[in-house]
Amino acid sequence: MAGESSGSTSDAGSGAGGGPVEVAGPPRARTELADRIRELVEMSMWTDLAPGELGAVARDVAALTERLRDRMLPSSRMLETVDGVPTGSVNDPVEGSGNPVAPPLTGIRMGDGEMWASVRLGDAYQGAPGRAHGGWVSAVLDHAVGRAAAAAGTPGMTVVLNVEYHRATPLGVPLEVHAGVAGSQGRKVYVTGRIQYDEQVTATVSATLVAVSGLPARAEHTGDGGRA
Numbered sequence: 001m002a003g004e005s006s007g008s009t010s011d012a013g014s015g016a017g018g019g020p021v022e023v024a025g026p027p028r029a030r031t032e033l034a035d036r037i038r039e040l041v042e043m044s045m046w047t048d049l050a051p052g053e054l055g056a057v058a059r060d061v062a063a064l065t066e067r068l069r070d071r072m073l074p075s076s077r078m079l080e081t082v083d084g085v086p087t088g089s090v091n092d093p094v095e096g097s098g099n100p101v102a103p104p105l106t107g108i109r110m111g112d113g114e115m116w117a118s119v120r121l122g123d124a125y126q127g128a129p130g131r132a133h134g135g136w137v138s139a140v141l142d143h144a145v146g147r148a149a150a151a152a153g154t155p156g157m158t159v160v161l162n163v164e165y166h167r168a169t170p171l172g173v174p175l176e177v178h179a180g181v182a183g184s185q186g187r188k189v190y191v192t193g194r195i196q197y198d199e200q201v202t203a204t205v206s207a208t209l210v211a212v213s214g215l216p217a218r219a220e221h222t223g224d225g226g227r228a
Protein backbone atom coordinates (compact mmCIF):
# COMPACT_ATOMS: atom_id res chain seq x y z
CA MET A 1 0.00 0.00 0.00
CA ALA A 2 2.82 2.37 0.84
CA GLY A 3 3.49 4.87 -1.89
CA GLU A 4 0.03 4.72 -3.44
CA SER A 5 -1.53 8.12 -3.62
CA SER A 6 -5.09 6.96 -3.09
CA GLY A 7 -6.33 4.35 -0.72
CA SER A 8 -3.43 4.34 1.67
CA THR A 9 -2.39 6.46 4.58
CA SER A 10 0.92 7.60 5.84
CA ASP A 11 2.40 5.94 8.86
CA ALA A 12 1.10 7.17 12.17
CA GLY A 13 4.10 8.95 13.59
CA SER A 14 6.57 11.62 12.73
CA GLY A 15 7.70 12.24 9.19
CA ALA A 16 11.29 11.83 8.13
CA GLY A 17 11.95 15.41 9.21
CA GLY A 18 10.19 14.86 12.54
CA GLY A 19 7.19 17.04 11.59
CA PRO A 20 3.53 16.09 11.40
CA VAL A 21 2.53 13.64 8.68
CA GLU A 22 -0.49 14.27 6.48
CA VAL A 23 -2.93 11.40 6.30
CA ALA A 24 -4.07 10.78 2.75
CA GLY A 25 -7.73 10.33 1.92
CA PRO A 26 -9.50 7.16 0.81
CA PRO A 27 -10.55 6.34 -2.74
CA ARG A 28 -12.49 9.30 -4.10
CA ALA A 29 -15.58 7.41 -5.23
CA ARG A 30 -16.25 6.15 -1.69
CA THR A 31 -15.82 9.62 -0.19
CA GLU A 32 -18.07 11.08 -2.84
CA LEU A 33 -20.84 8.57 -2.12
CA ALA A 34 -20.56 9.21 1.62
CA ASP A 35 -20.58 12.99 1.06
CA ARG A 36 -23.76 12.79 -1.02
CA ILE A 37 -25.40 10.62 1.66
CA ARG A 38 -24.37 13.18 4.33
CA GLU A 39 -26.04 15.92 2.27
CA LEU A 40 -29.13 13.75 1.97
CA VAL A 41 -29.26 13.34 5.76
CA GLU A 42 -28.77 17.06 6.37
CA MET A 43 -31.37 18.01 3.77
CA SER A 44 -33.87 15.58 5.33
CA MET A 45 -33.65 17.88 8.33
CA TRP A 46 -34.26 21.05 6.35
CA THR A 47 -36.72 20.08 3.64
CA ASP A 48 -40.28 21.33 3.73
CA LEU A 49 -41.59 19.11 0.96
CA ALA A 50 -45.19 17.98 1.29
CA PRO A 51 -45.71 14.45 2.76
CA GLY A 52 -46.63 13.04 -0.67
CA GLU A 53 -43.41 14.33 -2.17
CA LEU A 54 -41.43 12.99 0.80
CA GLY A 55 -42.93 9.55 0.12
CA ALA A 56 -41.73 9.73 -3.49
CA VAL A 57 -38.22 10.72 -2.37
CA ALA A 58 -38.20 7.84 0.14
CA ARG A 59 -38.98 5.41 -2.70
CA ASP A 60 -36.13 6.89 -4.77
CA VAL A 61 -33.74 6.45 -1.84
CA ALA A 62 -34.91 2.84 -1.40
CA ALA A 63 -34.16 2.22 -5.09
CA LEU A 64 -30.62 3.56 -4.64
CA THR A 65 -30.11 1.29 -1.64
CA GLU A 66 -31.18 -1.67 -3.77
CA ARG A 67 -28.64 -0.62 -6.39
CA LEU A 68 -25.87 -0.75 -3.78
CA ARG A 69 -27.18 -4.12 -2.56
CA ASP A 70 -26.68 -5.44 -6.08
CA ARG A 71 -23.07 -6.36 -5.41
CA MET A 72 -22.05 -7.03 -1.84
CA LEU A 73 -18.94 -8.01 0.08
CA PRO A 74 -19.01 -11.23 2.13
CA SER A 75 -18.90 -9.05 5.27
CA SER A 76 -19.39 -5.33 5.80
CA ARG A 77 -16.57 -2.90 5.18
CA MET A 78 -16.24 -2.42 8.94
CA LEU A 79 -14.47 -5.79 9.07
CA GLU A 80 -12.31 -5.32 6.01
CA THR A 81 -8.65 -6.15 6.40
CA VAL A 82 -5.54 -5.14 4.55
CA ASP A 83 -2.82 -7.79 4.59
CA GLY A 84 -4.73 -9.57 7.33
CA VAL A 85 -4.76 -6.52 9.61
CA PRO A 86 -8.13 -5.02 10.58
CA THR A 87 -8.35 -1.41 9.51
CA GLY A 88 -10.75 1.25 10.45
CA SER A 89 -10.04 4.75 9.39
CA VAL A 90 -12.09 4.94 6.18
CA ASN A 91 -15.03 3.17 7.78
CA ASP A 92 -14.74 4.65 11.25
CA PRO A 93 -17.97 6.31 12.46
CA VAL A 94 -16.06 9.40 13.67
CA GLU A 95 -13.13 9.78 11.29
CA GLY A 96 -14.09 7.85 8.22
CA SER A 97 -14.73 9.91 5.14
CA GLY A 98 -16.12 6.74 3.55
CA ASN A 99 -18.67 6.26 6.35
CA PRO A 100 -21.68 8.56 5.90
CA VAL A 101 -22.36 8.40 9.65
CA ALA A 102 -18.99 10.09 10.33
CA PRO A 103 -18.89 13.92 10.39
CA PRO A 104 -15.93 13.06 9.28
CA LEU A 105 -12.45 14.24 10.42
CA THR A 106 -10.50 16.12 7.77
CA GLY A 107 -6.93 17.35 7.41
CA ILE A 108 -5.65 14.75 9.86
CA ARG A 109 -2.01 15.29 10.80
CA MET A 110 -0.10 12.81 12.92
CA GLY A 111 2.96 13.59 15.01
CA ASP A 112 4.87 11.59 17.59
CA GLY A 113 2.06 10.71 20.03
CA GLU A 114 -0.05 13.59 18.73
CA MET A 115 -2.86 14.19 16.28
CA TRP A 116 -4.55 17.24 14.84
CA ALA A 117 -7.66 17.36 12.69
CA SER A 118 -10.63 19.45 11.70
CA VAL A 119 -14.26 18.48 11.98
CA ARG A 120 -17.55 20.12 11.12
CA LEU A 121 -20.61 18.89 12.97
CA GLY A 122 -23.66 19.62 10.82
CA ASP A 123 -27.27 19.95 11.90
CA ALA A 124 -27.69 16.18 12.14
CA TYR A 125 -25.35 16.30 15.17
CA GLN A 126 -27.39 18.82 17.18
CA GLY A 127 -28.03 18.15 20.86
CA ALA A 128 -29.27 21.18 22.79
CA PRO A 129 -30.75 23.71 20.36
CA GLY A 130 -28.06 25.24 18.15
CA ARG A 131 -25.16 23.34 19.66
CA ALA A 132 -23.39 20.05 19.03
CA HIS A 133 -24.62 16.97 20.89
CA GLY A 134 -22.29 16.22 23.81
CA GLY A 135 -22.15 12.55 22.88
CA TRP A 136 -20.70 13.44 19.51
CA VAL A 137 -18.22 15.85 21.09
CA SER A 138 -17.12 12.94 23.30
CA ALA A 139 -16.97 10.57 20.35
CA VAL A 140 -14.66 12.95 18.49
CA LEU A 141 -12.43 13.26 21.55
CA ASP A 142 -12.46 9.47 22.15
CA HIS A 143 -11.32 8.96 18.61
CA ALA A 144 -8.65 11.66 18.89
CA VAL A 145 -7.11 10.14 22.01
CA GLY A 146 -7.14 6.71 20.33
CA ARG A 147 -5.27 8.08 17.36
CA ALA A 148 -2.74 9.90 19.54
CA ALA A 149 -2.00 6.72 21.51
CA ALA A 150 -1.57 4.79 18.26
CA ALA A 151 0.73 7.54 16.98
CA ALA A 152 2.92 6.93 20.01
CA GLY A 153 3.23 3.29 18.96
CA THR A 154 0.89 2.11 21.74
CA PRO A 155 -2.54 1.57 20.18
CA GLY A 156 -5.12 0.67 22.77
CA MET A 157 -8.65 0.84 24.09
CA THR A 158 -10.10 3.71 26.07
CA VAL A 159 -10.92 2.70 29.65
CA VAL A 160 -11.45 6.22 31.06
CA LEU A 161 -12.79 9.21 29.16
CA ASN A 162 -13.29 12.37 31.19
CA VAL A 163 -14.83 15.07 29.04
CA GLU A 164 -15.43 18.59 30.27
CA TYR A 165 -17.78 20.78 28.30
CA HIS A 166 -16.64 24.35 28.84
CA ARG A 167 -18.98 26.13 26.44
CA ALA A 168 -21.27 25.34 23.55
CA THR A 169 -19.62 23.57 20.63
CA PRO A 170 -21.12 25.30 17.60
CA LEU A 171 -22.69 23.50 14.64
CA GLY A 172 -21.72 23.91 11.02
CA VAL A 173 -18.32 25.51 11.54
CA PRO A 174 -14.79 24.10 11.29
CA LEU A 175 -13.67 22.89 14.70
CA GLU A 176 -10.05 22.09 15.49
CA VAL A 177 -9.24 18.85 17.32
CA HIS A 178 -5.98 18.05 19.05
CA ALA A 179 -4.86 15.16 21.27
CA GLY A 180 -1.47 14.24 22.65
CA VAL A 181 0.00 11.56 24.88
CA ALA A 182 0.83 13.02 28.29
CA GLY A 183 2.48 9.95 29.81
CA SER A 184 2.27 6.23 30.38
CA GLN A 185 2.57 3.66 33.12
CA GLY A 186 2.85 0.01 32.19
CA ARG A 187 0.13 -0.66 29.62
CA LYS A 188 -1.76 2.51 30.59
CA VAL A 189 -1.40 5.49 28.29
CA TYR A 190 -2.61 8.91 29.43
CA VAL A 191 -3.83 11.25 26.73
CA THR A 192 -5.30 14.73 26.85
CA GLY A 193 -7.10 16.60 24.12
CA ARG A 194 -9.40 19.42 23.19
CA ILE A 195 -11.86 20.75 20.67
CA GLN A 196 -11.77 24.41 19.84
CA TYR A 197 -13.52 26.86 17.62
CA ASP A 198 -11.81 30.07 16.61
CA GLU A 199 -9.27 29.95 19.49
CA GLN A 200 -12.02 29.17 22.02
CA VAL A 201 -11.74 25.75 23.66
CA THR A 202 -15.23 24.26 23.93
CA ALA A 203 -14.38 20.83 25.42
CA THR A 204 -11.36 19.09 26.89
CA VAL A 205 -10.65 15.43 27.54
CA SER A 206 -8.40 13.50 29.84
CA ALA A 207 -8.30 9.81 29.00
CA THR A 208 -6.65 6.57 29.99
CA LEU A 209 -6.10 3.94 27.34
CA VAL A 210 -4.83 0.43 27.87
CA ALA A 211 -2.38 -0.72 25.24
CA VAL A 212 -3.65 -3.84 23.58
CA SER A 213 -1.25 -5.95 21.60
CA GLY A 214 -2.33 -7.00 18.14
CA LEU A 215 -3.89 -3.64 17.31
CA PRO A 216 -2.19 -1.91 14.41
CA ALA A 217 -0.06 1.08 15.34
CA ARG A 218 -0.91 2.60 11.99
CA ALA A 219 -4.20 3.10 10.29
CA GLU A 220 -4.44 2.09 6.68
CA HIS A 221 -7.27 2.79 4.37
CA THR A 222 -9.23 -0.19 3.25
CA GLY A 223 -9.19 -2.48 0.26
CA ASP A 224 -9.93 -1.35 -3.24
CA GLY A 225 -13.51 -0.20 -2.75
CA GLY A 226 -14.41 2.58 -5.14
CA ARG A 227 -11.27 2.33 -7.26
CA ALA A 228 -12.78 0.06 -9.87
Ligand SMILES: CCCCCCCC/C=C\CCCCCCCC(=O)SCCNC(=O)CCNC(=O)[C@H](O)C(C)(C)COP(=O)(O)OP(=O)(O)OC[C@H]1O[C@@H](n2cnc3c(N)ncnc32)[C@H](O)[C@@H]1OP(=O)(O)O
Pocket residue numbers: 088089142143144146147150155156157158159160186187188208210212215216217218219
Ligand atom coordinates in the same frame (compact mmCIF):
# COMPACT_ATOMS: atom_id res chain seq x y z
C1 LIG B 1 -9.32 0.75 19.66
C2 LIG B 1 -8.72 0.51 18.33
C3 LIG B 1 -7.36 1.16 18.14
C4 LIG B 1 -6.84 0.82 16.76
C5 LIG B 1 -5.66 1.69 16.39
C6 LIG B 1 -5.50 1.67 14.92
C7 LIG B 1 -4.66 2.79 14.42
C8 LIG B 1 -5.32 4.16 14.68
C9 LIG B 1 -6.49 4.33 13.80
C10 LIG B 1 -7.56 4.92 14.24
C11 LIG B 1 -7.72 5.35 15.66
C12 LIG B 1 -8.76 4.49 16.29
C13 LIG B 1 -9.35 5.19 17.45
C14 LIG B 1 -10.38 4.26 18.02
C15 LIG B 1 -11.29 5.03 18.87
C16 LIG B 1 -12.33 4.12 19.41
C17 LIG B 1 -12.02 3.89 20.84
C18 LIG B 1 -13.02 3.04 21.45
O1 LIG B 1 -14.16 3.02 21.07
S1 LIG B 1 -12.46 2.11 22.72
C19 LIG B 1 -13.94 1.27 23.17
C20 LIG B 1 -14.37 1.56 24.55
N1 LIG B 1 -13.51 0.88 25.42
C21 LIG B 1 -13.64 -0.44 25.65
O2 LIG B 1 -14.50 -1.13 25.17
C22 LIG B 1 -12.63 -1.03 26.60
C23 LIG B 1 -13.27 -2.03 27.52
N2 LIG B 1 -12.22 -2.67 28.30
C24 LIG B 1 -11.56 -3.76 27.87
O3 LIG B 1 -11.87 -4.32 26.82
C25 LIG B 1 -10.45 -4.25 28.74
O4 LIG B 1 -10.46 -3.53 29.94
C26 LIG B 1 -9.06 -4.06 28.08
C27 LIG B 1 -8.93 -5.01 26.86
C28 LIG B 1 -8.85 -2.61 27.62
C29 LIG B 1 -7.97 -4.37 29.07
O5 LIG B 1 -8.24 -5.62 29.59
P1 LIG B 1 -7.03 -6.61 29.95
O6 LIG B 1 -7.63 -7.82 30.58
O7 LIG B 1 -6.15 -6.80 28.76
O8 LIG B 1 -6.17 -5.78 31.00
P2 LIG B 1 -6.43 -5.45 32.56
O9 LIG B 1 -5.41 -6.22 33.32
O10 LIG B 1 -7.87 -5.64 32.93
O11 LIG B 1 -6.11 -3.87 32.63
C30 LIG B 1 -4.82 -3.37 32.26
C31 LIG B 1 -4.53 -2.18 33.11
O12 LIG B 1 -5.53 -1.16 32.84
C32 LIG B 1 -6.18 -0.79 34.08
N3 LIG B 1 -7.58 -0.49 33.82
C33 LIG B 1 -8.46 -1.24 33.14
N4 LIG B 1 -9.65 -0.63 33.14
C34 LIG B 1 -9.52 0.51 33.82
C35 LIG B 1 -10.38 1.59 34.13
N5 LIG B 1 -11.66 1.59 33.75
N6 LIG B 1 -9.89 2.61 34.85
C36 LIG B 1 -8.59 2.66 35.24
N7 LIG B 1 -7.71 1.67 34.94
C37 LIG B 1 -8.18 0.62 34.26
C38 LIG B 1 -6.03 -2.02 34.98
O13 LIG B 1 -6.13 -1.68 36.33
C39 LIG B 1 -4.64 -2.47 34.60
O14 LIG B 1 -3.71 -1.66 35.26
P3 LIG B 1 -2.33 -2.25 35.82
O15 LIG B 1 -1.58 -2.77 34.59
O16 LIG B 1 -2.71 -3.36 36.76
O17 LIG B 1 -1.67 -1.08 36.46
